[in-house]
Amino acid sequence: MNRFDALLDVLYKIYYILQHYHATHDQMQKYPEDKQMDRQDVKDYLGISESTYKRKVKDGSLRPLRLPGGDRFYKSQLEEQYKESIRRGRI
Template structure:
């Protein structure tokens, strides 16, 4: 990875952190209140999937977490298709 790619990666992570901090403030956006970030465990519980299934879906690109310090983060709005699939398969 060259220096520009590394710098862009760091800037992207800083931006994601700033967005999370802004939305966690008491005067965050109303949209955020309706779509809070979910941890890895919350996603597995929400979708009714195991750890191995979670890892496989991330590896295949079906689930695309935001990689942040402290763990992966998702938003429910990103998981709507997978939630429907879980219901169809009878996991929920």
């Protein structure tokens, strides 16, 4: 990898972090009491298994914030999935 490619890689990572910061900041302003949930909390909240969780992340219906401690979600992000779980009788 040459210097130019390394620089592009660093810039892309900074851009990615700033996008997530901006999205998180906007959500915190809309929902100041919004609870942050980890992977297990989401599976329990939606009544889904590990394989269903992985499938939903892969197909894009769940979009976690990828942080060093693991995937994180805000409860407000899960409204549509929660309604779907109720409709299917999971919860």
